[in-house]
Amino acid sequence: MLELVPITETIGTEVRGIDVTDDLSDRDFERIYQAWIDTTLLLIRGQNMTPEQHVAFTKRFGEVFTYTRSQFSENDHPEILILSNITRDGKPIGSPYSGRVWHTDGHYLTQPPAGSMLYAREVPPTGGDTWYANMFAAYEALPEAVKERIDDLKVVISRVQSRPYNYPDRPAPTPEERAEWIDVPQPLVRVHEVSGRKALYAGGNVPWRIEGMPEEESAPLVTFLQEFSVQPRFTYRHKWQVGDIVLWDNRSAMHRATPYDQENHRRLMHRTTISGQQPPFGPEGLS
Numbered sequence: 001m002l003e004l005v006p007i008t009e010t011i012g013t014e015v016r017g018i019d020v021t022d023d024l025s026d027r028d029f030e031r032i033y034q035a036w037i038d039t040t041l042l043l044i045r046g047q048n049m050t051p052e053q054h055v056a057f058t059k060r061f062g063e064v065f066t067y068t069r070s071q072f073s074e075n076d077h078p079e080i081l082i083l084s085n086i087t088r089d090g091k092p093i094g095s096p097y098s099g100r101v102w103h104t105d106g107h108y109l110t111q112p113p114a115g116s117m118l119y120a121r122e123v124p125p126t127g128g129d130t131w132y133a134n135m136f137a138a139y140e141a142l143p144e145a146v147k148e149r150i151d152d153l154k155v156v157i158s159r160v161q162s163r164p165y166n167y168p169d170r171p172a173p174t175p176e177e178r179a180e181w182i183d184v185p186q187p188l189v190r191v192h193e194v195s196g197r198k199a200l201y202a203g204g205n206v207p208w209r210i211e212g213m214p215e216e217e218s219a220p221l222v223t224f225l226q227e228f229s230v231q232p233r234f235t236y237r238h239k240w241q242v243g244d245i246v247l248w249d250n251r252s253a254m255h256r257a258t259p260y261d262q263e264n265h266r267r268l269m270h271r272t273t274i275s276g277q278q279p280p281f282g283p284e285g286l287s
């Protein structure tokens with residue numbers, strides 16, 4: 001029987017009593033979907049999915065993104081992104097460095113993904129955990145004066161500067177990529193398109209600044225918001241077991257991967273990504 005169990009006081013729901021490869025009734029799915037929207041993260045343990053089943057389950061939450069240009073997608077499954085240190089024919093089959101700093105996926109895209117579903121296939125005995133922070137809770141805990149100050153601010157994100165920082169194992173952007181990777185504006189406070197709740201949209205792995213604000217004012221505010229939002233009271237550290245699925249709502253969560261002994265242990269994660277809309281601007285998210 002489907003059971004929904006809170007993970008911490010502020011973030012996450014563990015979904016028990018389901019096999020995601022079975023047909024879930026619309027009623028059960030609706031409860032799971034609502035828990036995802038409300039608590040930003042779902043954990044489902046003990047699953048055994050083929051790539052097809054992973055994609056099919058992800059599709060219930062939205063349109064699944066296809067990695068047409070990634071060197072790290074699974075053979076014949078462009079929807080499955082591989083995060084791993086395991087090598088295939090002497091070549092890495094994934095980037096083991098992805099996400100080592102707090103971030104929200106695709107902050108630098110005009111249409112960032114709505115969510116990501118990570119599935120653990122192989123895990124090291126220690127390390128390789130993933131941290132998550134609930135950005136609704138972080139926003140709501142800010143002093144009223146800070147909320148008023150930041151509610152209508154826009155930030156500008158530079159994708160070009162992000163590449164070497166995020167992926168030390170990948171080459172710097174090519175001139176073509178540089179030309180294509182434009183600076184992207186995002187709201188600093190994001191109104192969730194399903195619940196209407198406000199979240200701090202302050203992801204950190206891509207350099208960003210606040211539009212129209214002098215650097216000496218913007219930089220300390222950015223640092224304050226980033227540090228504020230990852231306090232233990234808003235976060236959950238997930239220690240992976242094989243068969244775990246974690247689905248996070250990228251509109252209301254930040255996350256961060258932690259290191260592990262890459263020389264001696266294997267970690268293999270399959271990720272699907274749910275496409276998203278352009279974050280709405282304006283105090284009510286209407287414009």
Ligand SMILES: O=C(O)CCC(=O)C(=O)O
Nearest residue numbers: 083098099105129130257
């Ligand atoms: O490997 C992980 O634990 C998370 C990596 C990450 O940032 C992601 O999948 O978006």
Ligand SMILES: [Fe+2]
Nearest residue numbers: 099104105255
């Ligand atoms: Fe990520």
